[in-house]
Amino acid sequence: MSVELLEVREHMGRFAPFDTLSDELLDDVAQHVEIAYFKAGADIYHYGQAIDELCYIRQGAVEIYRRNGELYNRLGEGDIFGQFSLLRNHPVRFPSRAIEDTLLYFIPAEVFRRLCEQDDNFADFVELERPRLEATVEQYRQSNDMMITRVRKLITRRPVMIEATASVQEAARRMREENVTSALIYEASTNADDVEARHTFTDSQGMNWTLIGILTDVDFRNRVLAAGLPAELPVVEIVSRPPRTIQSDESIHEAMLCMLRNNIHHLPVLHRRYPIGVLHLSDIVRYETNSSLYLVNNIFNQTNDKGLAQLSADVRAAFVRMVSEGADSRMIGSALSTIGRSFTRRLLELAEEALGPPPVPYCFMALGSMARNEQVIVSDQDNALVLDDRFDAERHDDYFAALAKHVSDGLAACGYSYCKGNIMATNPRWRQPLAVWKGYFSDWIARPDPQALLDSSIFFDLDAVHGEEAFVEQLQDLVAEQAAQSPTFLAAMARNALNRKPPLGFFRGFVMENTGEQKNSINLKRRGTAPMVDLIRVHALACGSRAQNSFARLDDIAETQLLPEGSGERIRYALEFISMVRIRHQALDIEAERTPDNNIEPENVSSEERHNLKEAFLVLSNAQKFLGFRYPMSRSR
Amino acid sequence: MLSFRLDNSPHRNWPDYLAERAATARDPRLQRYFSAGCPAPGSSIDDAPLLALDMETTGLDASRHAIVSIGLVPFTLQRITPGAGRYWIVKPPRPLTESSITYHHITHSEVEQAPDLNDIVDELLEMMAGRLVVAHYHRLERAFIDSAFEARLGEGLRFPILDTMALEAKRYRHSWRAKLASWVGKTPASIRLQDSRDRYGLPAYTSHHALTDALATAELLQAQIAHHHSPQTPIESLWV
Numbered sequence: 002m003s004v005e006l007l008e009v010r011e012h013m014g015r016f017a018p019f020d021t022l023s024d025e026l027l028d029d030v031a032q033h034v035e036i037a038y039f040k041a042g043a044d045i046y047h048y049g050q051a052i053d054e055l056c057y058i059r060q061g062a063v064e065i066y067r068r069n070g071e072l073y074n075r076l077g078e079g080d081i082f083g084q085f086s087l088l089r090n091h092p093v094r095f096p097s098r099a100i101e102d103t104l105l106y107f108i109p110a111e112v113f114r115r116l117c118e119q120d121d122n123f124a125d126f127v128e129l130e131r132p133r134l135e136a137t138v139e140q141y142r143q144s145n146d147m148m149i150t151r152v153r154k155l156i157t158r159r160p161v162m163i164e165a166t167a168s169v170q171e172a173a174r175r176m177r178e179e180n181v182t183s184a185l186i187y188e189a190s191t192n193a194d195d196v197e198a199r200h201t202f203t204d205s206q207g208m209n210w211t212l213i214g215i216l217t218d219v220d221f222r223n224r225v226l227a228a229g230l231p232a233e234l235p236v237v238e239i240v241s242r243p244p245r246t247i248q249s250d251e252s253i254h255e256a257m258l259c260m261l262r263n264n265i266h267h268l269p270v271l272h273r274r275y276p277i278g279v280l281h282l283s284d285i286v287r288y289e290t291n292s293s294l295y296l297v298n299n300i301f302n303q304t305n306d307k308g309l310a311q312l313s314a315d316v317r318a319a320f321v322r323m324v325s326e327g328a329d330s331r332m333i334g335s336a337l338s339t340i341g342r343s344f345t346r347r348l349l350e351l352a353e354e355a356l357g358p359p360p361v362p363y364c365f366m367a368l369g370s371m372a373r374n375e376q377v378i379v380s381d382q383d384n385a386l387v388l389d390d391r392f393d394a395e396r397h398d399d400y401f402a403a404l405a406k407h408v409s410d411g412l413a414a415c416g417y418s419y420c421k422g423n424i425m426a427t428n429p430r431w432r433q434p435l436a437v438w439k440g441y442f443s444d445w446i447a448r449p450d451p452q453a454l455l456d457s458s459i460f461f462d463l464d465a466v467h468g469e470e471a472f473v474e475q476l477q478d479l480v481a482e483q484a485a486q487s488p489t490f491l492a493a494m495a496r497n498a499l500n501r502k503p504p505l506g507f508f509r510g511f512v513m514e515n516t517g518e519q520k521n522s523i524n525l526k527r528r529g530t531a532p533m534v535d536l537i538r539v540h541a542l543a544c545g546s547r548a549q550n551s552f553a554r555l556d557d558i559a560e561t562q563l564l565p566e567g568s569g570e571r572i573r574y575a576l577e578f579i580s581m582v583r584i585r586h587q588a589l590d591i592e593a594e595r596t597p598d599n600n601i602e603p604e605n606v607s608s609e610e611r612h613n614l615k616e617a618f619l620v621l622s623n624a625q626k627f628l629g630f631r632y633p634m635s636r637s638r
Numbered sequence: 639m640l641s642f643r644l645d646n647s648p649h650r651n652w653p654d655y656l657a658e659r660a661a662t663a664r665d666p667r668l669q670r671y672f673s674a675g676c677p678a679p680g681s682s683i684d685d686a687p688l689l690a691l692d693m694e695t696t697g698l699d700a701s702r703h704a705i706v707s708i709g710l711v712p713f714t715l716q717r718i719t720p721g722a723g724r725y726w727i728v729k730p731p732r733p734l735t736e737s738s739i740t741y742h743h744i745t746h747s748e749v750e751q752a753p754d755l756n757d758i759v760d761e762l763l764e765m766m767a768g769r770l771v772v773a774h775y776h777r778l779e780r781a782f783i784d785s786a787f788e789a790r791l792g793e794g795l796r797f798p799i800l801d802t803m804a805l806e807a808k809r810y811r812h813s814w815r816a817k818l819a820s821w822v823g824k825t826p827a828s829i830r831l832q833d834s835r836d837r838y839g840l841p842a843y844t845s846h847h848a849l850t851d852a853l854a855t856a857e858l859l860q861a862q863i864a865h866h867h868s869p870q871t872p873i874e875s876l877w878v
Contacts, residue, residue: 006720008843008850036718036853038840038860060841102839104857107717 006031009106012059016079017609018126026120035107039099046083046093054107056083061103062508065095072517074615075100075508079608084127087113126612152256152270153249155285156278160185160269165213165237169225172216172236183217183267183279186240200244202274212276214242217267246271247280257285300343306351309344310414316340317591320378324588330580331552334375341371341380344415345408346467352407360397361389364465364472365408368424372464373534374550375580378587378597382409382417383424383459385431387472392434401432424459435472439479446483449493458497461538462549477547484542488632491543495632498535499625503528506615507603525586526599529579533621536628537572540564543632551576563631568624575620578613582606652676652798652877665791667763674767676798679874683863686873688713688800689769690856691779692848696730700781704730706749708758709848710765713856715869724765725849727752731789756790766797774831774855776801776878798877802858805876806834809866834858838865 010031013019019027035054039045039061046052048068056063058080065074065082073095076082086093087110117124161179163172165188176184190201190209200212216236224230224239245263247256249272260268260282268280296312296319303309319340323333349365369383370376386401405426413419426432433441445457461480465473484490504512504523511519523529537551537558546557552573559569586605587597606614653675660672677686690711697703711723729752773779776799787795810816810827820826827833831854832842838861843850863869867876 006723008853009720012841032721034720036713036720036857037716038838038857038864040861040864041839043864061839102861104840 006034009034012079013057013106017612018081018120018123021122022116022120026116026123029115030108030112033109033112035109037105037107039103039105041099041101041103043099045097045099045103045105048093048096050093050096052083052086052093053110054083055081055087055110055113056097057081057106057108059104059106061099061105062101063097063103063105064100065097067095072505072515074506075513075517077509081127084113088117088127151250152247152253152280153272153277155253155280156249156270158278160276160279162187162276163216163236164188165235165240167236168232169221169230169234169236169239170232173221173232176216176218181279182281183215185212185244185269185276185279186214186216186236187212188237200246200274202276212244212246212269213237214240214244215267215269215279216240244269246276248272249277253285256280257282260285296340297343300340300347303347304351306348306411306414309347309411312344313416316416317378321588321591324584330375330577330584331550333584334370334373334377334580335550337376337378337380338371338374341376341417342367342466344412344417345384348408348411349404349467351411352404355407356400356403359404359468360400361391362469362472363388363401363404364468364470365426366473366476367464367466369459369462371466372462372549374464375534377584378591379599380417381420382412383420384408384426384466385424385460386426386433387438387469387476388432388434389469389472390434390436398429398432402427402429405432422456422459435475438472438476442476442479443483446480446487446490449487449490451493451496454493455497455500458494458535458538461494461542464549477549480542481545481547485545489634491539491632492634494539494542495536495628496634498532498539499629501527501532501535502625503532503618503621506618507606507611510602510604512603522600522602524599525579525583525601529618529621530576530583532625533572533576533579536621536624537576539628539632565627568627571620572624575617575624578617579621582610582614653679656797663793665793667759668787668791668793668795671763671767671795676768677770677873680872682870683800683867683873683876684715684869686714687769688715688772688856688859689766690718690772690852690859691766692773692851692855693779693782694848695778695782698778700778700785703782705755705782705786706730707848708762709850709852710762711849711852711856712765712769713860715860715863718853718856718860720853723849723852724761725847726758726762728755728758729753754790755786759787759791770800770873770877771797772800772802772855772859774801774834774851774858775803798873800859800873800877802834802855802862803829803831804878805859805862805866831855831858835861838862 006028010027013030013034014022014027019030022030034057036059041061045056045063058076058078060078063076063080063082064072065076067073074082082097083093085095117127161175161181161184163175163184163186165186167175172184172186176182187210190211201209202212203209216239220239220241225232225234230239245259245265246269247259249270256268256270260266266282269276270278270280296315299315300309300312303312316337320333320337323336328336345365345367353359364387366372366385366387367383368385370380371383386405388397388401392398392401409419409425409427419425424431442460445454445460461484463473463476463480502515504520505515506513508519511521512523513519534551537554540558540563541548541554544558544561544563546554548554548557555569555573558564564572582601583599586601587599589605590597603611656672656675660669660675663669663672690709690713692709693705694707695703695705705728707725707727709723709725711718711720713719727748729749731754771779780796780799784794784796787793806827806829810829816826827837831851835842835854835858838858840854840857840861843854863871
């Protein structure tokens with residue numbers, strides 16, 4: 002390939018969807034590229050113009066407009082346009098203009114078609130919405146951690162090393178002292194060229210040693226006691242050799258296969274030739290078991306608030322691990338919510354120990370993300386107390402006020418900050434008997450006032466955490482029965498769900514608003530997951546779903562005809578994708594020792610992620626438009 | 639009988655010159671090339687078939703130094719087609735000196751295996767036929783090609799060239815504004831290829847190579863016309 006085509010090829014090879022093309026296809030593209038320069042302000046394609054090329058921005062910036070002149074997109078270096086007209090074989094619907102001096106590469110239609118036919122990735126990329134988001138979400142799910150996490154991550158201690166000349170008894174004593182089930186046996190290296198050379202290593206004194214084998218608990222039984230050998234025997238006589246070893250940068254999966262293939266439970270781990278540890282089969286089993294279970298166990302073992310607060314670092318570690326292992330947002334949300342609920346329950350148990358048993362039965366109720374099982378690492382506490390109807394404020398409220406304060410302060414110490422809207426059991430308004438709660442919900446549903454509902458929409462995600470769960474179940478039933486019957490309530494909820502709109506996409510280091518305004522960062526919760534959750538909730542209420550989790554709600558919605566064909570799946574993938582971007586950025590924040598938040602800065606978003614986010618925003622935007630149309634405000638109001 | 643000035647100053651009766659050479663050329667390849675002529679002087683640059691040309695030489699003096707590589711990229715004001723570009727390393731009659739090797743990124747062995755210019759004359763002239771050549775600094779190209787052909791075929795080769803450097807100079811060196819700036823002590827704008835490209839927002843290319851530079855020159859001309867000239871500009875006011 003000639004050198005100026007290499008310039009073309011090398012540039013395109015850095016940008017999606019060309020970055021994943023085979024060399025052969027990329028050569029094909031570069032070979033057929035045509036180039037043209039457009040001065041700032043020059044039109045590139047007019048409405049209705051015939052188009053038989055895909056456009057690639059080599060340098061500069063281009064704006065795409067809707068037919069009414071509204072800005073549709075702003076594109077920069079490495080972006081493409083024209084694919085939609087090419088795919089549908091129709092003339093240009095969205096005109097384009099250079100807004101800076103711009104150099105464009107044109108890829109002829111027949112090359113474009115060849116790429117779509119021969120490369121699925123490319124085809125997915127240039128198709129609209131679902132296929133690509135779906136493919137991306139599936140891809141994350143499949144990149145199982147065992148395949149990518151390296152063995153060295155599981156090594157927690159240095160290996161116990163015993164010289165070959167030591168007696169069996171000395172070896173057993175060392176292993177007892179060190180509390181290990183295996184030791185590595187080594188001897189002075191005599192001949193660097195011998196067959197064991199690959200297990201020869203040099204210690205810090207410059208001595209050469211050879212790892213000759215591994216000694217495990219079982220060997221003492223099978224090779225010494227059962228064989229009637231004396232304890233004075235040098236270990237070299239009983240050691241299994243040559244040792245099977247694994248390099249520290251191999252995957253955990255590879256280590257597991259190695260153990261299964263050789264039917265061994267201990268595997269020495271080497272960094273180059275130097276032994277750095279021994280992996281036991283149980284390490285892998287433990288690793289595979291969700292670590293949040295251990296954390297939950299640990300929460301219930303704490304005997305005071307201080308101990309609980311100290312676990313918040315573990316919560317973060319468990320979160321980062323789940324992310325790096327490729328868990329999806331539903332797994333992470335449910336694990337973190339389980340952890341949050343466990344903290345709450347343990348705090349309630351401790352409070353009851355301090356305050357005595359409750360004077361009347363109660364249920365501690367979670368609201369918002371914890372009720373939906375969608376908590377992330379940045380979470381406020383939103384909770385309330387539903388009390389038995391025998392509750393008498395005069396006599397009982399001191400107890401429940403103290404209980405609520407204990408839990409709320411305890412949660413704050415564990416990293417769940419106080420709710421800014423004061424939706425907490427410490428607020429007397431949200432510490433009421435069941436009958437009052439029923440009145441609250443009936444009133445919200447029967448006389449919906451959008452402004453009032455704005456503050457109370459969080460109550461429509463509700464779940465029991467501790468105590469008389471039946472109280473909260475009654476409230477869930479009430480909501481499921483009444484909400485679906487009240488079009489005005491649904492319309493008011495729908496209207497509120499449209500308050501927060503997604504941005505248009507990204508341009509260079511900025512977030513692009515629909516107005517063309519550029520911002521430095523975007524709050525992915527406020528502009529992405531929250532409006533998505535809001536609109537799912539409206540549909541769920543409309544179909545009488547009792548589910549609280551957004552994905553479970555989508556399952557219920559799918560049973561009905563509320564959404565157009567395919568729309569529910571698009572919403573599911575878009576929610577999953579935005580949630581995972583938010584979660585991954587929080588994990589990155591934690592790893593970089595920054596305070597995790599809901600903001601992402603465009604410079605930290607890969608170009609592939611940008612493309613997918615833009616499409617997820619588009620799904621959200623379309624779903625919002627549909628919502629307004631599906632649940633209109635009645636004219637009488 | 640027409641007479642032609644053989645120095646580098648512009649002359650605008652190129653069609654006549656080419657017709658005359660077509661009639662008198664002894665080498666059939668040159669004869670074919672000259673017969674193809676060039677776009678009419680009054681035709682607009684918008685319609686002209688163009689050919690960006692860049693070459694690398696062992697030095698700056700056409701009488702002592704030689705061509706080592708030639709890059710060609712055909713284009714129009716609408717489109718550049720790099721895939722149709724051509725590139726040759728040619729073996730200079732005089733061996734490469736050490737210093738010129740580091741400058742050109744071309745190695746001895748590449749040059750040893752390269753053809754003589756004579757062997758590529760066919761293809762070179764075929765690419766050039768009927769197209770208006772565009773180069774950044776025409777004096778070098780003109781002098782080297784002319785003397786290389788003179789040495790091999792006994793007949794020189796001259797043709798109209800559209801010089802992107804001259805277009806930049808006219809605007810950034812010779813305009814009254816540029817002169818005023820230099821009187822008040824401002825450093826004059828650089829008219830080297832990459833510096834010129836920077837002014838039009840064109841990317842920096844990493845390699846310095848006759849073919850990349852030919853592509854860079856083609857892009858520069860598109861930008862210059864887009865910014866400072868009408869696409870209807872007659873080519874006789876642009877070529878030299």
